Amino acid sequence: xxxxxxxxxxxxxxxxxxxxxxxxxxxxxxxxxxxxxxxxxxxxxxxxxxxxxxxxxxxxxxxxxxxxxxxxxxxxxxxxxxxxxxxxxxxxxxxxxxxxxxxxxxxxxxxxxxxxxxxxxxxxxxxxxxxxxxxxxxxxxxxxxxxxxxxxxxxxxxxxxxxxxxxxxxxxxxxxxxxxxxxxxxxxxxxxxxxxxxxxxxxxxxxxxxxxxxxxxxxxxxxxxxxxxxxxxxxxxxxxxxxxxxxxxxxxxxxxxxxx
Amino acid sequence: xxxxxxxxxxxxxxxxxxxxxxxxxxxxxxxxxxxxxxxxxxxxxxxxxxxxxxxxxxxxxxxxxxxxxxxxxxxxxxxxxxxxxxxxxxxxxxxxxxxxxxxxxxxxxxxxxxxxxxxxxxxxxxxxxxxxxxxxxxxxxxxxxxxxxxxxxxxxxxxxxxxxxxxxxxxxxxxxxxxxxxxxxxxxxxxxxxxxxxxxxxxxxxxxxxxxxxxxxxxxxxxxxxxxxxxxxxxxxxxxxxxxxxxxxxxxxxxxxxxxxxxxxxxxxxxxxxxxxxxxxxxxxxxxxxxxxxxxxxxxxxxxxxxxxxxxxxxxxxxxxx
Numbered sequence: 001x002x003x004x005x006x007x008x009x010x011x012x013x014x015x016x017x018x019x020x021x022x023x024x025x026x027x028x029x030x031x032x033x034x035x036x037x038x039x040x041x042x043x044x045x046x047x048x049x050x051x052x053x054x055x056x057x058x059x060x061x062x063x064x065x066x067x068x069x070x071x072x073x074x075x076x077x078x079x080x081x082x083x084x085x086x087x088x089x090x091x092x093x094x095x096x097x098x099x100x101x102x103x104x105x106x107x108x109x110x111x112x113x114x115x116x117x118x119x120x121x122x123x124x125x126x127x128x129x130x131x132x133x134x135x136x137x138x139x140x141x142x143x144x145x146x147x148x149x150x151x152x153x154x155x156x157x158x159x160x161x162x163x164x165x166x167x168x169x170x171x172x173x174x175x176x177x178x179x180x181x182x183x184x185x186x187x188x189x190x191x192x193x194x195x196x197x198x199x200x201x202x203x204x205x206x207x208x209x210x211x212x213x214x215x216x217x218x219x220x221x222x223x224x225x226x227x228x229x230x231x232x233x234x235x236x237x238x239x240x241x242x243x244x245x246x247x248x249x250x251x252x253x254x255x256x257x258x259x260x
Numbered sequence: 261x262x263x264x265x266x267x268x269x270x271x272x273x274x275x276x277x278x279x280x281x282x283x284x285x286x287x288x289x290x291x292x293x294x295x296x297x298x299x300x301x302x303x304x305x306x307x308x309x310x311x312x313x314x315x316x317x318x319x320x321x322x323x324x325x326x327x328x329x330x331x332x333x334x335x336x337x338x339x340x341x342x343x344x345x346x347x348x349x350x351x352x353x354x355x356x357x358x359x360x361x362x363x364x365x366x367x368x369x370x371x372x373x374x375x376x377x378x379x380x381x382x383x384x385x386x387x388x389x390x391x392x393x394x395x396x397x398x399x400x401x402x403x404x405x406x407x408x409x410x411x412x413x414x415x416x417x418x419x420x421x422x423x424x425x426x427x428x429x430x431x432x433x434x435x436x437x438x439x440x441x442x443x444x445x446x447x448x449x450x451x452x453x454x455x456x457x458x459x460x461x462x463x464x465x466x467x468x469x470x471x472x473x474x475x476x477x478x479x480x481x482x483x484x485x486x487x488x489x490x491x492x493x494x495x496x497x498x499x500x501x502x503x504x505x506x507x508x509x510x511x512x513x514x515x516x517x518x519x520x521x522x523x524x525x526x527x528x529x530x531x532x533x534x535x536x537x538x539x540x541x542x543x544x545x546x547x548x549x550x551x552x553x554x555x556x557x558x559x560x561x562x563x564x565x566x567x568x569x570x571x572x573x574x575x576x577x578x579x580x581x582x
Contacts, residue, residue: 012266016555017397018534029398036551101367117390124359130393130513131375131571139331145443146331161447165356165507169274169451171329177443184514185501194360217408219372223388226399242569249545249563249570250577256523256545258465259489259578 001059003048004111004121006138007043007078012036013127023094029128029225040076042123045183049153050121052188053160054062059209060084064110066091066103071205079201080193090125090208099218104137110199111142114234117178119160122148124182147173148182175251187226263449265347267338267362267469269355270304277353280420280512283314285413289349291380297429298341298533300334302327313425320343322433328449332442333469334361340436346399347408353435354412366410370555374402375440375475376513378539379418387411388509395476396513396536411496452506459468463492465522466541468535472548472567474487476504476553481571482526488575488582495572496534526567530555570572 011031021030039047050061063078065071066089073085089110093102110116120142125132132148137144151170152163160175193201239245239254253259264286279297286295294316298310308318321337339363340485342350350365352358354376366373374389377409378399381388387409393400406413445498460466467486473479486493494511495504512534519540526547528534538544546559547570556562563570 006417009393013395013533014531020397022393022398025417029394037280056520100373104367118268124514129393130391131362132359133366133375136331136360137367140364140367146360146364147444148331148363149356166449167271167355168508169449171449173330173446174445174447175443179443183506185497186503186507216473217405219404220371220374221405222400223403224401225393226401227397228399229316234544234555234559236555236556236562236564238563242563242565243573245563245565246573246575247577249547249549249561250432250574252542252561253522253545254578254581260580 001053001057001118002115003050003053003059003061003119003121004114004117005043005046005061005063005078005083006120007047007063007074008126009037009065009067009074010040010128012038012128013041017227020227022227026224027222033092037070037073039077040126041171042127042183042185043074045110045185045187046121047081048188048190049150049181049183050119051082051191052155053119053121056155062087062193064089064107066106066211069208075206076201076204077193079196079204081191082197085217086204086206088206088208089211092210092212095144099220100131100133100218101137103219104134104141105133108138108141109140111223117142119175119178120180122180122182124184131181135180139180140179142178142180144177145175145179146182149184150181151181151186152182153187182211215232219255262291263288263296263344263345263347264349264351265296265298265341267298267300267341267352267358269353269357270299270301270307272303273306274421275307276301277355278413279311279314279419280353281413281415281418284418284420285351285380286349289379289387291382296345296347298338300326300337302329308431312427312429312431314427316427317345317429317431318431320431321436322482324438325436325438328446329357330362330442330444330446331360332444333438334366335368336438337436338362338365339534342369342408344432344434349409352412353415358412362410369408370406371408371410371425372404372406374404374512375412377411378411379411379551380411383396392513392536395532397532417517452508456537458510460492460494460516461518463518463520465489465524466494466511466518466520467490467491467524467526468494468496468528469499470528471498472529473499478568479504481567484575486522488578489522489524491524494549496528496531519569525555525559526571528555530558531555
């Protein structure tokens with residue numbers, strides 16, 4: 001089974017919203033110094049899902065990242081977790097260029113350049129853009145099945161069966177051909193790399209391949225970023241102890257007609 | 261080409277996404293052009309007449325092709341609806357399913373898509389869409405350059421307009437030819453019987469627990485508070501990731517967007533990801549041990565304390581008052 005996992009380097013999403021600001025360009029976000037770049041959270045779940053599929057069905061897992069040269073670090077993380085090979089597509093586009101189709105096309109070209117693929121695994125969305133479109137567009141380009149999001153990958157049987165959430169439950173979906181699986185965080189718990197593997201991954205040579213020179217006519221353009229103002233602060237309800245505060249809170253909500 | 265096609269999700273004899281919210285979103289983009297509704301989902305034919313006074317046309321796929329959902333089948337249905345209209349804008353509500361088929365449809369049609377929008381406008385013909393990025397900490401304004409323009413809207417972000425009932429749309433069957441299944445077979449659908457109470461997204465009061473809840477054994481504090489208030493129960497993402505609760509309980513950017521009159525957040529710090537889902541709540545109340553928790557910035561009332569002391573007294577007083 002040839003499995004390809006797509007991973008993205010993103011600013012640590014745990015940064016406090018109040019520390020973010022928008023650059024003069026209006027379309028670039030200023031991330032405070034000291035905030036690390038990390039593997040997109042859902043993509044770590046994707047690597048785990050890919051490795052588990054390889055453990056069951058055999059084959060190889062290739063990791064591809066489209067990003068800056070610094071995305072080497074998330075590829076090293078994937079190597080340390082156990083993927084077989086990694087590919088860095090160095091993006092020449094400015095950050096503000098926002099075209100999921102271009103992203104998907106670049107990734108799909110890289111996927112098919114390595115031969116026929118059985119399963120493409122990726123995160124359901126990136127924590128910086130949060131668009132969640134790229135998985136569907138890759139499925140469109142590869143003309144294969146799409147499940148996005150995936151909330152569970154079953155771990156037995158002789159075919160790949162995944163869960164697709166419904167409004168009030170889920171479907172069990174068996175894949176009968178190539179597919180793009182966009183996994184969500186509840187799918188699994190990403191493994192911690194072993195120390196030896198991490199040390200080896202740190203030394204791996206990762207050559208970047210330049211891509212993305214053609215940015216003509218994006219389908220969607222980012223015009224402006226802004227940071228919504230937070231309203232203010234809660235009126236604190238206190239008391240001699242927690243119980244007194246709880247009782248007082250009920251009274252306040254009752255006065256406002258919110259409890260009836 | 262002009263006009264707006266809104267794709268409304270249905271399930272049997274109920275709307276899953278709000279026709280009126282989609283219509284409100286469409287009104288700002290239609291510029292007098294027709295607003296056409298297309299029904300997506302199993303069944304739904306019985307619902308079509310109820311939309312006739314609000315849409316210029318109501319399209320229903322013939323033969324119930326989405327009796328069992330698949331992304332590929334939904335793509336074919338959406339595509340057939342687009343073929344049946346002159347629409348240059350296509351809207352749906354951002355749901356787990358629309359994530360799949362609206363993106364497939366936009367890609368197939370060569371259009372531009374912006375997902376999970378909280379505001380839409382039209383400027384010099386182009387659709388301008390505003391959506392949360394960076395976990396909801398930042399808002400991004402996007403201009404759709406390719407036609408048709410596709411957008412999914414965040415539930416509860418567009419107020420249904422009062423001026424409804426002024427149209428006299430026809431109900432039209434649309435023939436749909438499903439091709440070969442696109443590499444997937446649905447083995448089984450599992451529905452949660454637990455959703456027999458108030459739907460989270462429609463609830464007037466919601467009580468949610470987060471990472472501050474010390475263990476699943478403490479979850480009864482949340483359930484009892486909800487019961488006292490006649491509220492629906494929700495949670496923040498860490499509890500779903502930990503496997504405590506089904507994803508259908510998750511409130512936030514990647515979960516359900518709620519807009520209750522009262523939202524009680526217990527042990528929820530208030531990450532942007534979660535706050536994105538409660539921006540429509542009228543009154544937020546937070547109980548948290550950390551006085552610096554960001555949730556207190558959006559809450560109307562806050563209590564710094566241990567929920568195990570606060571909530572039993574709160575419940576007792578609520579029972580006295582109601």
